[in-house]
Amino acid sequence: xxxxxxxxxxxxxxxxxxxxxxxxxxxxxxxxxxxxxxxxxxxxxxxxxxxxxxxxxxxxxxxxxxxxxxxxxxxxxxxxxxxxxxxxxxxxxxxxxxxxxxxxxxxxxxxxxxxxxxxxxxxxxxxxxxxxxxxxxxxxxxxxxxxxxxxxxxxxxxxxxxxxxxxxxxxxxxxxxxxxxxxxxxxxxxxxxxxxxxxxxxxxxxxxxxxxxxxxxxxxxxxxxxxxxxxxxxxxxxxxxxxxxxxxxxxxxxxxxxxxxxxxxxxxxxxxxxxxxxxxxxxxxxxxxxxxxxxxxxxxxxxxxxxxxxxxxxxxxxxxxxxxxxxxxxxxxxxxxxxxxxxxxxxxxxxxxxxxxxxxxxxxxxxxxxxxxxxxxxx
Amino acid sequence: xxxxxxxxxxxxxxxxxxxxxxxxxxxxxxxxxxxxxxxxxxxxxxxxxxxxxxxxxxxxxxxxxxxxxxxxxxxxxxxxxxxxxxxxxxxxxxxxxxxxxxxxxxxxxxxxxxxxxxxxxxxxxxxxxxxxxxxxxxxxxxxxxxxxxxxxxxxxxxxxxxxxxxxxxxxxxxxxxxxxxxxxxxxxxxxxxxxxxxxxxxxxxxxxxxxxxxxxxxxxxxxxxxxxxxxxxxxxxxxxxxxxxxxxxxxxxxxxxxxxxxxxxxxxxxxxxxxxxxxxxxxxxxxxxxxxxxxxxxxxxxxxxxxxxxxxxxxxxxxxxxxxxxxxxxxxxxxxxxxxxxxxxxxxxxxxxxxxxxxxxxxxxxxxxxxxxxxxxxx
Numbered sequence: 008x009x010x011x012x013x014x015x016x017x018x019x020x021x022x023x024x025x026x027x028x029x030x031x032x033x034x035x036x037x038x039x040x041x042x043x044x045x046x047x048x049x050x051x052x053x054x055x056x057x058x059x060x061x062x063x064x065x066x067x068x069x070x071x072x073x074x075x076x077x078x079x080x081x082x083x084x085x086x087x088x089x090x091x092x093x094x095x096x097x098x099x100x101x102x103x104x105x106x107x108x109x110x111x112x113x114x115x116x117x118x119x120x121x122x123x124x125x126x127x128x129x130x131x132x133x134x135x136x137x138x139x140x141x142x143x144x145x146x147x148x149x150x151x152x153x154x155x156x157x158x159x160x161x162x163x164x165x166x167x168x169x170x171x172x173x174x175x176x177x178x179x180x181x182x183x184x185x186x187x188x189x190x191x192x193x194x195x196x197x198x199x200x201x202x203x204x205x206x207x208x209x210x211x212x213x214x215x216x217x218x219x220x221x222x223x224x225x226x227x228x229x230x231x232x233x234x235x236x237x238x239x240x241x242x243x244x245x246x247x248x249x250x251x252x253x254x255x256x257x258x259x260x261x262x263x264x265x266x267x268x269x270x271x272x273x274x275x276x277x278x279x280x281x282x283x284x285x286x287x288x289x290x291x292x293x294x295x296x297x298x299x300x301x302x303x304x305x306x307x308x309x310x311x312x313x314x315x316x317x318x319x320x321x322x323x324x325x326x327x328x329x330x331x332x333x334x335x336x337x338x339x340x341x342x343x344x345x346x347x348x349x350x351x352x353x354x355x356x357x358x359x360x361x362x363x364x365x366x367x368x369x370x371x372x373x374x375x376x377x378x379x380x381x382x383x384x385x386x
Numbered sequence: 387x388x389x390x391x392x393x394x395x396x397x398x399x400x401x402x403x404x405x406x407x408x409x410x411x412x413x414x415x416x417x418x419x420x421x422x423x424x425x426x427x428x429x430x431x432x433x434x435x436x437x438x439x440x441x442x443x444x445x446x447x448x449x450x451x452x453x454x455x456x457x458x459x460x461x462x463x464x465x466x467x468x469x470x471x472x473x474x475x476x477x478x479x480x481x482x483x484x485x486x487x488x489x490x491x492x493x494x495x496x497x498x499x500x501x502x503x504x505x506x507x508x509x510x511x512x513x514x515x516x517x518x519x520x521x522x523x524x525x526x527x528x529x530x531x532x533x534x535x536x537x538x539x540x541x542x543x544x545x546x547x548x549x550x551x552x553x554x555x556x557x558x559x560x561x562x563x564x565x566x567x568x569x570x571x572x573x574x575x576x577x578x579x580x581x582x583x584x585x586x587x588x589x590x591x592x593x594x595x596x597x598x599x600x601x602x603x604x605x606x607x608x609x610x611x612x613x614x615x616x617x618x619x620x621x622x623x624x625x626x627x628x629x630x631x632x633x634x635x636x637x638x639x640x641x642x643x644x645x646x647x648x649x650x651x652x653x654x655x656x657x658x659x660x661x662x663x664x665x666x667x668x669x670x671x672x673x674x675x676x677x678x679x680x681x682x683x684x685x686x687x688x689x690x691x692x693x694x695x696x697x698x699x700x701x702x703x704x705x706x707x708x709x710x711x712x713x714x715x716x717x718x719x720x721x722x723x724x725x726x727x728x729x730x731x732x733x734x735x736x737x738x739x740x741x742x743x744x745x746x747x748x749x750x751x752x753x754x755x756x757x758x759x760x761x762x763x764x765x
């Protein structure tokens with residue numbers, strides 16, 4: 008999807024189409040999540056600090072992201088894609104691979120499917136998308152890059168090498184910025200340069216394994232399969248604060264908010280979690296994570312909050328200031344059974360989440376003194 | 387410091403104190419065992435700041451003094467010493483010379499002045515507990531707590547000890563099952579009432595230490611956030627967890643009217659078999675009381691493994707039928723620690739807690755034991 012979050016905002020608000028729209032964190036430390044193509048003309052791009060984006064286009068529209076809405080749109084798009092093949096591998100909310108090999112018998116040729124998807128999504132969803140069709144995932148992903156937004160690019164097998172040769176080496180998957188920088192030092196700038204290299208030399212520079220892999224990559228050998236929709240493995244909720252937090256009570260309050268939001272999402276997705284993790288990033292960017300395994304999988308807001316708070320008990324060093332807090336849950340299982348808890352009734356958790364949905368995030372908290380955490384679990 | 391001890395006494399002292407050596411610690415001194423001469427005795431101490439153990443053994447002291455030796459080295463060494471009666475210990479030049487028959491070692495020491503000051507029990511003990519009954523009580527409760535990880539500080543990682551009315555009551559829970567064992571104590575002042583929370587792993591440790599002592603009783607002292615257990619030559623000190631344990635009495639379902647009287651060993655063996663085909667995520671087995679045939683049908687099923695059913699004879703006819711699911715592991719963990727021939731599982735409804743108790747001729751080790759287990763509900 009092209010400039011997905013920004014496009015959804017333009018879709019939902021009649022005043023926005025055609026105007027630069029920037030979606031992202033609006034606080035002093037926020038970053039740009041997506042900039043509409045109109046905003047990109049001003050040099051705004053994703054991952055740019057919001058402060059800089061505001062300088063580049065001071066009078067334009069800045070919006071805080073509405074992930075639930077985007078997820079809803081993405082889900083509808085996924086439904087459309089699944090009509091063509093069961094092999095839909097989501098890369099992110101707005102990007103997916105479709106495996107079309109062998110589907111000719113059910114639909115028309117892969118080329119016609121690509122054209123149809125490219126036409127149908129804007130027509131049904133009102134959102135622009137770019138489509139690339141190629142014999143492997145790597146080429147399919149980068150094929151429409153220069154045709155965005157709204158591009159369609161079909162790369163038949165015979166043209167793969169011509170298509171890849173002029174690409175800079177850092178475009179190759181598995182080539183990180185460090186390897187790319189070293190390649191450039193050796194005078195290897197494009198895929199074509201790399202393809203022409205003596206394998207022995209590559210092995211000498213990068214070691215046997217990496218050397219051999221680089222050569223395969225350059226020759227377009229990419230056998231990675233399409234992996235259909237993975238089960239969600241974890242969910243996380245993070246927040247970077249406008250100003251560092253120093254006070255433990257404040258920190259605990261934030262952890263409670265994050266944990267509640269997470270329990271809400273867990274509940275909405277129909278999962279229980281077995282693992283609770285917290286992440287603390289201090290002012291000097293030192294980042295600590297701590298986790299605990301719960302005795303039973305749960306989506307109970309009280310239990311998840313309690314576990315997250317108990318993990319906060321040890322790290323210490325709050326005087327330095329906390330820049331970011333995160334809570335995440337892992338080892339997710341579908342909510343098919345529930346072991347009933349002795350002290351944290353389901354009704355309490357459900358009521359908390361309902362109040363939160365009805366009256367907003369600040370309506371309910373499990374505080375302020377959850378230090379005696381068990382106390383909160385009594386009705 | 388110069389002294390002579392019996393080799394087997396030294397082995398006992400080092401092993402006992404060794405239970406409190408810190409595994410991984412930022413303080414190297416905590417990996418040591420402090421040896422200190424007293425009047426006609428040698429005292430061995432170790433602590434990880436969570437717990438502390440001091441153990442006295444008789445010694446022929448020729449020169450007073452103290453030294454800290456690496457605990458792990460000392461433990462390995464004393465258990466492998468040649469089969470001689472006596473061991474000589476002498477400190478000189480920052481080393482300790484240990485000789486036993488033909489073997490002589492010069493052991494490096496840690497700075498004794500860095501060893502933490504350990505608080506001693508003061509005044510009259512709060513009460514005296516029968517050592518064997520106390521060991522049994524710990525064994526029947528500590529397992530039920532939440533397994534503590536390095537970072538968690540949950541009340542549920544502890545064993546709650548309620549002292550009063552001439553009794554102490556140990557309780558531990560992970561939120562889904564609860565184990566309670568009551569034992570009577572001697573010498574408790576009338577009106578005395580205390581509730582303390584001790585880490586479950588520390589309690590297991592205490593149980594092992596008490597198991598090697600020949601004394602009949604354990605004296606209990608309380609002082610500033612610490613508890614001391616004194617038995618024979620050993621003082622075992624533990625920090626108290628400063629959290630509030632949930633009100634466990636409230637969740638014990640004493641009103642349950644449907645009693646399933648079962649032969650303990652048969653029921654346990656059946657559960658262990660049916661556990662194999664239980665669904666991996668829930669580990670649940672279904673119990674169905676059949677009034678017509680006077681049996682309990684136990685069954686389990688999993689998508690990956692298949693299913694199984696087995697009937698267990700009821701000792702007394704069930705007053706009515708019921709179908710309820712439990713996590714097999716929770717029942718197994720309690721049943722295998724009990725000793726009585728018969729048990730009774732008191733139930734009321736499929737979504738309410740079950741209460742497991744010894745029945746028939748109750749074995750002394752099971753006296754005063756109750757176990758609450760929450761059911762699993764399919765959603």
